[in-house]
Amino acid sequence: MQRVSDFRIRKCNDAAVNRHGRYVLYWMIANRRTQWNFSLQRAVEWTLELRKPLLVLEALRCGYQWASDRLHTFVMEGMRDNAEDFSRTPALYYPYLEPEQGAGKGLLKALAQDACCVITDDYPCFFLPRMAASAARQVPVLLEAVDSNVIVPMRWSEKSYLNAFGFRRFLQSNLEPHLYAFPERNPADAIETARMEELPPGITDRWPPAHRWLAQIGRRSLAEFPIDHTVGPSRVIGGSAAASERLGSFLDSSLNHYAELRNHPDADCTSGLSPYLHFGHISVHQIFTELMEREDWSVKKLSTNASGKRSGWWGVGENADGFLEELITWREVGYNMCSRRSDYDQYESLPDWARKTLKDHESDPRSYRYDLEQLETAETHDELWNAAQTQLVQEGILHTYLRMLWGKKILEWSPSPRIALERMIELNNKYALDGRDPNSYSGIFWVLGRYDRPWGPERPILGKVRYMSSDSARRKLKLTRYLQKYAP
Ligand SMILES: Cc1cc2nc3c(=O)[nH]c(=O)nc-3n(C[C@H](O)[C@H](O)[C@H](O)COP(=O)(O)OP(=O)(O)OC[C@H]3O[C@@H](n4cnc5c(N)ncnc54)[C@H](O)[C@@H]3O)c2cc1C
Structure with missing residues (x-):
């Protein structure tokens, strides 16, 4: 097994490895899979070095922003697959669903008491970096976060890029060595220690494993969780x-x-x-x-x-x-x-030219103005936009091209660019299965000028920020079936 590159491993605390611990603990928070996973591979490396078994904790909180039946279902379908996949390996898999807000508090710390070290996933946005930093302060042993997100490790570059051209040039000169250093397809196959028999009863009594819920994923069982039940499961199956x-x-x-x-x-x-x-x-x-x-x-x-x-x-x-x-x-x-950049989700992170031109046009009259509720319920004058919003609300997905148009119109119909930003984040992250992701912020901020350049002619409201029109989308795109389905 190839060693995981140091560029992918971030030490989150100064605590030592406890060589007398009972197991290596992999706390799975973002790379929710058994295959092609550098974090799992790193955890397996530790099991080989320390001759200890592997325990994998995959937990799902219920108190995070936008937690809903839709997101819970998708994650639970993934947990069901992981339970099955890990059952064929020597790792012990422990899925946990928090039944009420705060109930999961203390679980990681309790498991870490008997661990040699803890490995987790290094995910750079939403609440995950804060959660990992807080865990690093609480666990008594070494906590490492591993980057399995991307082909060129996040820490390989020392700066942030302002456009795709510059980033592509960086990729073109830096990509090659990383193409020889992919994760193992099945890292858990390399484990040499026998599976731990079971979890300590003191742990499972207080934090029961989620197998009962995973056996019957559906709206009835989800009703027990204090999450948003108005955002229903998607037809897209997770896992x-x-x-x-x-x-x-x-x-x-x-x-x-x-x-x-x-x-x-x-x-x-x-x-x-x-x-x-x-x-x-x-x-x-x-x-x-x-x-x-x-x-x-x-x-x-x-x-x-x-x-x-x-x-x-x-x-x-x-x-x-x-x-x-x-x-x-x-x-x-x-x-x-x-x-x-810690301000990746802040308006101030936009390029200077974009902020200036949007400010110059902030008080331009708007032909159409909608509040958040009208947008959410797809009650605008624009049939194509309403169809896109309906797809997002019903299915948790939004067609790639229409996603750009969707954002541009929210900018045009909101009282200010800052309010438009808040609305895009709210609607995208609440309804989209793929929301709350680095790509969410790339796409939403692209609408406002990130990664783009000034465009002419200068227009009302958007100024020099790239403009898109529903009429030209209707002329250019094949849309008949789409409109029949989402705007009948
Ligand atoms: C306003 C707005 C909001 C967006 N919100 C999200 C979001 O919440 N989550 C999200 O993953 N993407 C988001 N995007 C980017 C893009 O629209 C989606 O990644 C894409 O539609 C996903 O569909 P797909 O998997 O079929 O893409 P494919 O075309 O099959 O592309 C494969 C993969 O490449 C990546 N990708 C594709 N297009 C982009 C893009 N423009 N920017 C960054 N990565 C891309 C995605 O990971 C995608 O799964 C947003 C774009 C805009 C304009």
Whole structure:
């Protein structure tokens, strides 16, 4: 087994490893999967060094912002897969669902008392960095956070990038060594110690494992949790098995049309993998490996010319090239931003030119103004926008192209850009399965000018920030079936 690179491992406290502990504890909070997972691999490394068994705790709190039936269902479906996958390995898997706010408090600390060390996932946004920092102060042993989010480790670059061109140039000169250092497909297979028989009863009496709930995921059992029941489960099923199936069907059928049809809602030919990537049910390394195997690609095909140019540098066909631009350049620049800047979700993080032009136009008259409730319930004059919002509310997903238009119109119809930002964050993170992610902040802030440049002609409200129109979207895009479905 290859060692996990030091660039992926962040020591969160100064506590020592307790060599007399009973087990190595992997606290799974973001990479919610058994495969292609550097955190799990790092935990397995420790089990080999210390000759101790592995205990995996996957917990789900109920008191975080936007917790709902939709998000709980998706995560629980993932836990069900993990329970099955870990049952075939020597690791003991302990899923825990917090039945009421604060009930899970103390669980990690209690488990850490008997642990040699604790390994967790290094995720750079939402409440997770705060939660990991607080845990680091409480556990009596070494806590390490491991970055399994991206192909080029977040800590490889020392600065944040302001546009895709600059980040692409960085990738083009830095990517290659990381393509030889992927995580193991099944890290838990390398464990040499026997499985722990069971958890201490003192722990399970107070924090019962979630198997009962995982056996009957549904609205009835969710009713027991103090979460938002108005946001119902999505038709998209969570978990690593569904993610791998989705990847296979995308590569088999939709990828061949990706460059031509990606923007057309009726074609529905993007991968649909963002919810799985967000909850860690699938790894970017798995997607990359399966894609490139089909492309019959080897690292030798990668261009060494770091020009920052968008297409052609991977040495693959135009469909795979377009997909990699999204999966690697655009996805990883978001992780770069969130890991490098604590103000990634603040209005002030926008480039100076964008803040200036939006301020210049803040008091421009608006032809249409809606409040949050009208937006949420899709009651605007714009049929296409209402359809996009309806898809988001009903299904927890929003078509890629329409997502940009959706944001631009919220900017146009809100009393100020700051209020528009709050509304986009609220609606996106409340309803989207893939919300609360580095990509959420990339997309939402892109609407306001991040990663973009000034555009002419200068317009009311948006100023020099790029403008998009529903009329031109209706002319350009294949939308008939989409509108029939979401705006009947
Ligand atoms: C206002 C707005 C809000 C957004 N909110 C989110 C969000 O909450 N979560 C989220 O994952 N994406 C968000 N995006 C980015 C993008 O729209 C989605 O990633 C994409 O629609 C997901 O669909 P897919 O998985 O089928 O993408 P595919 O086209 O199949 O792309 C594969 C993967 O590449 C990444 N990707 C694709 N497009 C982008 C992009 N523009 N920026 C960054 N990464 C990208 C995603 O991880 C995606 O799963 C937002 C964009 C905008 C304009």
